[in-house]
Amino acid sequence: MANKKQLDLLRQNVEGWNKLKKENPLINFDLSGTDLSGVDLSGANLRGVDLLGVNLNGAVLLGANLRGANLREADLREADLFGANLREASIYRADLSDADLNEANLTKGSIGGTIFGNNNLRNTTGLETIEHFDSSTIGTDTLQKSQGKIPLEFLRGCGLSDWEIASTKLYTPNLSNEEINMILYEIHDLRITRPxxxxxxxxxxxxxxxxxxxxxxxxxxxxxxxxxxxxxxxxxxxxxxxxxxxxxxxxxxxxxxxxxxxxxxxxxxxxxxxxxxxxxxxxxxxxxxxxxxxxxxxxxxxxxxxxxxxxxxxxxxxxxxxxxxxxxxxxxxxxxxxxxxx
Structure with missing residues (x-):
């Protein structure tokens, strides 16, 4: 159950929150189910915090430390996660539609049933190391914005077939006619030879x-x-x-x-x-x-x-x-x- 005092402190004073977190490393910080939509949490130390089902719609988490945080079923739509540390965070069944994941670090995070809609993943690090516990949704707008720069391991883990993964290369800008034809041949071969x-x-x-x-x-x-x-x-x-x-x-x-x-x-x-x-x-x-x-x-x-x-x-x-x-x-x-x- 969420701790109201902790929640109020975080909303009002990120520096004070960070100080409390540093001075009490053994305390379990619980913000599950709370509403932090639109709140500026830039630089907040949320490492290991329970954020299950939290509403972070439109929140600013610029450079925030979310390492090992529980973000299961969290609403992260339109959240600013530029440069955020999400290493080892659980993002199972979270909604990341329209979130800014530029330079965010997702190394060894865990996902499944997670929604990636209208995201640019070109400069998101650690995608190839993510643990997948179920398929996830990747919008065509995300594929388009990422311009073919999404790691193979990530796309496979999300549930895309090999021919679908090959087709994402078509979003690479400035392809020559020859390159397009080669990609189309690859898609054809994978479509008829893979299980x-x-x-x-x-x-x-x-x-x-x-x-x-x-x-x-x-x-x-x-x-x-x-x-x-x-x-x-x-x-x-x-x-x-x-x-x-x-x-x-x-x-x-x-x-x-x-x-x-x-x-x-x-x-x-x-x-x-x-x-x-x-x-x-x-x-x-x-x-x-x-x-x-x-x-x-x-x-x-x-x-x-x-x-x-x-x-x-x-x-x-x-x-x-x-x-x-x-x-x-x-x-x-x-x-x-x-x-x-x-």
């Missing part, structure tokens, strides 16, 4: 298995397959609701079974959600793969285990060997609920 996915993948895993998921991620990117990793390490918010929404938006759940994941309450929860969704949409949602055999003796409820073992569980136990990994991955591709051509 057409019925839905992106949602990867359910224990963070103790991050090394495997990192290797899997590289392979999925190589094959042009869109995916989102889970959001258990999110900084704040209603995780159960967010995970449920993510699975519904991406109803093909790649379940990583391991000694680590079978001890995870979250992974078990995702299995239950997936099975429930299968009944609703009347198609398979879960696609389990195993890094070891611990799932056979895990302590998940018997009912849940019976549901998991209904599937053909692919063996990735030898994933650290390149050849074995490739063989298992090929089988995975064949079994996924997507059309694939290479």
């Amino acid at each position: 057409i996915q019925i839905s992106p993948l949602f990867i359910s895993y224990s963070h103790a298995d991050t090394s495997f998921v990192d290797a899997l991620e590289k392979k999925l990117i190589e094959y042009g397959i869109r995916f989102w990793r889970d959001i258990h390490d999110a900084k704040a918010g209603r995780l159960e609701t967010q995970v449920g929404r993510a699975i519904r938006h991406n109803p093909t759940v790649l379940l990583i079974l391991s000694e680590n994941s079978t001890k995870s309450d979250w992974v078990e929860h995702e299995v239950r959600l997936s099975r429930k969704l299968e009944k609703e949409i009347e198609r398979d949602v879960l696609c389990p793969i195993a890094l070891d055999e611990s799932w056979k003796t895990c302590k998940w409820p018997e009912r849940v285990m019976e549901q998991v073992t209904d599937y053909n569980i692919l063996d990735f136990s030898k994933w650290e060997g390149d050849d074995e990994f490739d063989k298992a991955f090929d089988k995975l591709i064949q079994g996924l609920d997507l059309f694939y051509r290479k």
Whole structure:
């Protein structure tokens, strides 16, 4: 719950706020759900502050420090974020339409369901390092203003297909006829050779298995397959609701079974959600793969285990060997609920 004294101080005296913040590094500063629309917060130290659902419409955050801040579901429309530090900030389901992100630093921030409308991202730093927990919306006006200068990794993470990403190059100014034709040929080739996915993948895993998921991620990117990793390490918010929404938006759940994941309450929860969704949409949602055999003796409820073992569980136990990994991955591709051509 927002602290009224903190809120009043920030509105009236940014320097006084910054002094309070510096002198009390262990205090949790909570401004969630407050209205700061149009307020000049230039240079404000908002590092790590809870700004969940805050109204910052038209606020001036010139050079503000928002590192690690929780900006989930925040209204940042028309906000001036020129030179703002948004490193490691959570911007999940925030609206950044018409915001000035020139020279803003989004390194290792997290997004999903985030709206980028009418933004110039040419000089926004750290976009290629952002963590994506769901698809995001990028307006054609943003693509046009950015003039083809948006990192590939960012566009992929937002959910654009490879041919759509290639088409953004057409916004580059002063292209020659030859360059335009080359881009059009690239778009054509990608459109007919890349997979057409019925839905992106949602990867359910224990963070103790991050090394495997990192290797899997590289392979999925190589094959042009869109995916989102889970959001258990999110900084704040209603995780159960967010995970449920993510699975519904991406109803093909790649379940990583391991000694680590079978001890995870979250992974078990995702299995239950997936099975429930299968009944609703009347198609398979879960696609389990195993890094070891611990799932056979895990302590998940018997009912849940019976549901998991209904599937053909692919063996990735030898994933650290390149050849074995490739063989298992090929089988995975064949079994996924997507059309694939290479």
